[in-house]
Amino acid sequence: MTKNEPIRIVLAKLGLDGHDRGLKVVARMLRDAGMEVVYLGLRQTAEMIVTAVEQEDADVVGISMHNAGHLTLAPLIVNALRDAGLDVPVVVGGIVPESDLEAMAKAGVAGVLGPGASAEDVAACVREAVATRGK
Amino acid sequence: MDEEKEFRTMSGVPVGSVYGSDPLPGEFPYTRGIHAGMYRDRLWTMRMFAGFGTAEDTNARFKELLRAGGTGLSTAFDMPTLMGRDSDNEWSIGEVGRAGVAVDTLDDMIDLFADINLGQVSTSMTINGPAAILLAMYVAVAEQGGVERAELNGTLQNDILKEYQAQKEYIFPPRPSVRLVSDVVAFTTNEMPRWNPISISGYHIREAGSTAAQELAFTLANGFAYVEAAQAAGLKVDDFAPRLSFFFNSHSDFFEEIGKFRAARRIWASWLRDRYGAEDERSQKLRFHTQTAGVSLTAQQPEINIARVAIQALAGVIGGTQSLHTDSYDEALALPTEDAARIALRTQQIVAHETGVINVADPLGGSDYVEWMTDEMERQAEDIFKHLDELGNGSILEGVYAGIENGWFVGEIADAAYRFEREVNSGDRLIVGVNSFTEGGGENVDLLSIDPGTEEIQLKRLAEIKQSRDSDLVQQALNRLSSEAADPEINLMPAIIEAVKVRATEGEIVNALESVFGTYVEKAFV
Amino acid sequence: MASEDSTINSLVERASEGDRRSVARLLTLVERGGVSAEIIAEATHPLAGKSHVIGITGAPGAGKSTLTASLARDLAESDHTPAVLAVDPSSPLTGGAILGDRVRMEEATEAGAFIRSMATRGHAGGLALAVPGMVRVFDAFGFNPVIIETVGVGQVEVDVASAADTVVVVVTSGWGDAVQANKAGLLEIADLFVVNKADRPGANDARRDLELMIDLSQVTGQAVRRPEIVMTTATEGKGLNELKEAVSEHHQFLIQEDQMSLRRSKRWKAEVRSRLEYLLSEFSKESIDNLEENQESSPSSVANDLAKNLLKKDELG
Numbered sequence: 017m018t019k020n021e022p023i024r025i026v027l028a029k030l031g032l033d034g035h036d037r038g039l040k041v042v043a044r045m046l047r048d049a050g051m052e053v054v055y056l057g058l059r060q061t062a063e064m065i066v067t068a069v070e071q072e073d074a075d076v077v078g079i080s081m082h083n084a085g086h087l088t089l090a091p092l093i094v095n096a097l098r099d100a101g102l103d104v105p106v107v108v109g110g111i112v113p114e115s116d117l118e119a120m121a122k123a124g125v126a127g128v129l130g131p132g133a134s135a136e137d138v139a140a141c142v143r144e145a146v147a148t149r150g151k
Numbered sequence: 152m153d154e155e156k157e158f159r160t161m162s163g164v165p166v167g168s169v170y171g172s173d174p175l176p177g178e179f180p181y182t183r184g185i186h187a188g189m190y191r192d193r194l195w196t197m198r199m200f201a202g203f204g205t206a207e208d209t210n211a212r213f214k215e216l217l218r219a220g221g222t223g224l225s226t227a228f229d230m231p232t233l234m235g236r237d238s239d240n241e242w243s244i245g246e247v248g249r250a251g252v253a254v255d256t257l258d259d260m261i262d263l264f265a266d267i268n269l270g271q272v273s274t275s276m277t278i279n280g281p282a283a284i285l286l287a288m289y290v291a292v293a294e295q296g297g298v299e300r301a302e303l304n305g306t307l308q309n310d311i312l313k314e315y316q317a318q319k320e321y322i323f324p325p326r327p328s329v330r331l332v333s334d335v336v337a338f339t340t341n342e343m344p345r346w347n348p349i350s351i352s353g354y355h356i357r358e359a360g361s362t363a364a365q366e367l368a369f370t371l372a373n374g375f376a377y378v379e380a381a382q383a384a385g386l387k388v389d390d391f392a393p394r395l396s397f398f399f400n401s402h403s404d405f406f407e408e409i410g411k412f413r414a415a416r417r418i419w420a421s422w423l424r425d426r427y428g429a430e431d432e433r434s435q436k437l438r439f440h441t442q443t444a445g446v447s448l449t450a451q452q453p454e455i456n457i458a459r460v461a462i463q464a465l466a467g468v469i470g471g472t473q474s475l476h477t478d479s480y481d482e483a484l485a486l487p488t489e490d491a492a493r494i495a496l497r498t499q500q501i502v503a504h505e506t507g508v509i510n511v512a513d514p515l516g517g518s519d520y521v522e523w524m525t526d527e528m529e530r531q532a533e534d535i536f537k538h539l540d541e542l543g544n545g546s547i548l549e550g551v552y553a554g555i556e557n558g559w560f561v562g563e564i565a566d567a568a569y570r571f572e573r574e575v576n577s578g579d580r581l582i583v584g585v586n587s588f589t590e591g592g593g594e595n596v597d598l599l600s601i602d603p604g605t606e607e608i609q610l611k612r613l614a615e616i617k618q619s620r621d622s623d624l625v626q627q628a629l630n631r632l633s634s635e636a637a638d639p640e641i642n643l644m645p646a647i648i649e650a651v652k653v654r655a656t657e658g659e660i661v662n663a664l665e666s667v668f669g670t671y672v673e674k675a676f677v
Numbered sequence: 678m679a680s681e682d683s684t685i686n687s688l689v690e691r692a693s694e695g696d697r698r699s700v701a702r703l704l705t706l707v708e709r710g711g712v713s714a715e716i717i718a719e720a721t722h723p724l725a726g727k728s729h730v731i732g733i734t735g736a737p738g739a740g741k742s743t744l745t746a747s748l749a750r751d752l753a754e755s756d757h758t759p760a761v762l763a764v765d766p767s768s769p770l771t772g773g774a775i776l777g778d779r780v781r782m783e784e785a786t787e788a789g790a791f792i793r794s795m796a797t798r799g800h801a802g803g804l805a806l807a808v809p810g811m812v813r814v815f816d817a818f819g820f821n822p823v824i825i826e827t828v829g830v831g832q833v834e835v836d837v838a839s840a841a842d843t844v845v846v847v848v849t850s851g852w853g854d855a856v857q858a859n860k861a862g863l864l865e866i867a868d869l870f871v872v873n874k875a876d877r878p879g880a881n882d883a884r885r886d887l888e889l890m891i892d893l894s895q896v897t898g899q900a901v902r903r904p905e906i907v908m909t910t911a912t913e914g915k916g917l918n919e920l921k922e923a924v925s926e927h928h929q930f931l932i933q934e935d936q937m938s939l940r941r942s943k944r945w946k947a948e949v950r951s952r953l954e955y956l957l958s959e960f961s962k963e964s965i966d967n968l969e970e971n972q973e974s975s976p977s978s979v980a981n982d983l984a985k986n987l988l989k990k991d992e993l994g
Contacts, residue, residue, distance in 0.1 A: 022796070022798070031245075032231065032233075032246055034314075035319070037358070037359050037360045037565075040565045040568065041360075041565075044565075044569045044775070047768055047771065047773035047775050048768070048770075048771050050771045052773060052774045052794075052796050053774065053776060054776045055776065055777045055779070056780065057673060057777075059242075064786070067786055068786075070697060071792055072794060073698075088245055111450065113484075113598075130450065131450045132449065134586075136576075324912075557738050672780075672781070673780060674780070674781055
């Protein structure tokens with residue numbers, strides 16, 4: 017993609033949990049970093065995310081989760097995208113203990129954002145994930 | 152408590168029960184408290200929330216609490232139960248028994264309260280969308296054990312409106328959901344006089360990022376909405392309003408929080424009397440439970456959360472709360488360990504027994520700043536009521552529906568949350584350990600892990616019940632339920648009680664209602 | 678250039694075979710504009726022209742997205758393959774945008790509709806160029822109908838929605854909305870009005886106001902066909918069938934009364950004009966950038982010389 021085109025990110029929350037404060041704050045942070053945020057909201061499945069990425073021709077996916085489901089849910093999304101033949105990096109937001117970071121990277125997660133990440137951290141993490149796309 | 156007993160400071164100075172001018176605590180509009188003696192007469196209830204794993208696991212924890220002298224049980228349900236989904240639903244994978252106890256059928260509820268005399272405890276159940284179903288199960292468990300429903304004591308959260316505004320644990324669209332709430336209110340008013348049918352909750356609104364004044368205003372507006380709905384269903388305000396209670400958040404801005412609690416009492420008393428015609432002073436008195444602000448807890452240097460919780464607890468107590476839950480310091484990372492929960496309870500006990508704040512009712516009343524803050528909170532809240540009243544053409548209930556439909560509530564909350572986040576981000580607002588004073592505290596904290604075997608046990612159990620029950624009876628009960636759901640004049644509680652008794656699952660009952668009510672999908676990003 | 682050509686050719690080929698990912702990619706390239714967009718326009722123009730294009734616009738909060746979502750779902754469930762182009766404003770400060778329409782479109786997506794969210798990206802001219810091109814992509818690859826949904830606040834948004842075969846303007850109860858709609862120029866472009874939130878007090882007043890305004894415009898003889906007014910409560914699914922029928926009736930009217938070709942030629946001319954204006958503005962930007970400053974000549978004489986120069990040009994760029 018060329019430099020002046022805004023990054024298009026699909027943003028979603030997985031699982032039954034309904035706390036979307038973090039997701040909404042991140043959506044605003046990314047908008048204010050000049051990105052186009054395709055917001056899917058709560059309770060999304062891998063299938064819905066794949067369809068959205070496909071139709072929106074998104075550059076990157078951001079998923080948020082509560083309840084410590086990151087080790088099962090994050091790889092599920094990474095694999096679903098891969099199986100659909102979509103080369104799109106996945107960035108994960110949530111409480112991920114340091115000891116799980118390596119497992120997340122191995123599962124193909126491009127970046128992890130914990131609680132307290134600043135707007136700059138969030139935008140930088142997404143940009144970096146996009147930059148390494150296809151590498 | 153003994154009338155003669157003297158209250159003295161730590162150094163032995165005797166102190167009076169209240170200072171300052173009228174209206175005193177216990178007098179309309181109750182700005183200074185709903186009782187004259189406040190904590191001299193009765194300490195707040197230290198109500199700690201528990202629930203995890205299978206019903207049997209939680210039952211064991213309940214019995215421990217009762218043996219230790221507790222009389223109140225507070226139940227946390229797992230996410231599938233809160234969303235009205237059975238443990239074998241595809242959405243439930245990985246969530247069964249994780250953040251609370253899993254309840255699919257009456258049998259789980261029987262296990263949850265096994266060997267506990269429901270006539271002698273008070274039970275609080277934190278559930279909203281499927282609240283009517285859990286209440287029906289509770290009634291069925293009690294009656295099976297020979298306790299009549301009229302003797303039951305407890306609180307159902309059952310506050311569906313704030314789910315659309317903040318916590319997002321909704322199932323049906325707002326109008327049929329409020330009908331269910333009204334059915335519960337009518338049912339308990341007629342048959343369970345000691346039951347609190349709704350705990351109108353600002354807690355989750357604040358956690359979602361609202362300001363203190365928004366928490367206050369949205370919560371009270373929801374309260375007015377339920378009053379209007381119950382009145383429309385033919386109930387008299389003084390028959391049910393005394394059993395309405397509230398649940399607020401206590402955050403870190405000490406005086407703002409205290410102003411908020413004081414304003415809440417004043418507003419409720421005036422509106423109930425003047426707008427809704429309540430004559431019974433119990434209808435006018437706002438009783439509330441408080442929980443410290445989970446959202447203020449930091450994952451960085453988690454131990455320092457203990458200090459945050461102490462300050463927030465103190466604000467709740469000075470604000471005049473009737474009961475209090477203190478958060479555990481490790482909750483930004485995981486569910487609390489038993490040790491962390493103990494420290495949280497001890498924090499309340501220090502406030503109660505060491506600080507002397509219980510000696511005097513409304514000790515900050517009369518402070519120019521606190522009185523101004525109380526007025527300011529009230530002013531901001533009244534502006535919001537005015538907006539909702541206009542939106543609803545003279546009905547707060549309609550105004551709340553409209554504000555949900557057009558995304559006004561979620562938009563206001565999300566904007567406030569983002570404003571806060573930007574202040575933290577820019578360093579205009581300091582959060583210790585997050586954007587300032589970040590050195591130290593790197594050691595790992597022990598975290599609670601949930602036995603992954605729970606899900607398997609629960610699934611097996613559910614499958615067995617589905618095998619052994621009489622499926623014709625289940626079908627009949629569900630058919631009755633959906634046909635009655637289509638008629639808004641019928642109270643659904645009897646049909647729900649029948650359905651739980653024949654072992655219809657929570658998910659099946661929800662589906663039967665969904666087939667008539669529809670499913671709510673949030674309409675917009677704001 | 679050759680590789681760009683072949684990439685686009687293979688995308689077009691796969692899109693013709695029904696590959697949605699290629700359609701999505703083509704949409705992106707058209708949205709970005711430039712040479713690729715032109716190549717795609719060339720490739721898709723001969724394939725397009727079969728789809729019914731529906732524009733839906735109205736004041737913010739009127740319930741357009743909910744209506745669009747319901748309409749798209751109904752169509753997808755009744756053997757159509759609808760596409761929705763949902764346009765939302767970009768932030769003028771940061772250029773970013775939050776595109777939230779998919780939240781409402783979940784059921785429509787499941788039923789097979791193709792939903793594409795799009796930000797206005799600040800430059801007004803860009804939207805006017807990109808949207809017709811994107812609609813053409815949908816049209817060329819079998820999506821029918823194609824629904825364009827915009828917030829009717831800015832002139833460009835209104836223009837974009839009005840470049841449709843059937844233009845639906847959504848208002849809500851209360852006089853205020855109708856007045857706003859009038860100011861925004863929405864009333865002149867409507868083939869069909871929807872009064873949404875018809876369960877609210879004031880909905881009938883809104884209907885009466887609209888009738889009155891339509892009467893007035895009929896007197897001046899602007900409208901070919903009196904716009905129908907449909908009452909809906911989108912959140913409860915009420916009036917959606919009526920809306921669907923009214924849309925399809927208008928479509929039939931266009932075909933039977935030979936209005937379709939008139940509309941399309943108007944649309945075709947409008948697009949030619951947008952492109953021409955775009956080319957001219959690009960040229961003037963370039964000319965001014967290259968201008969050797971000579972304040973002795975008057976601005977008008979310099980402009981005249983530049984324009985004459987442009988008109989003599991054989992090639993662009």
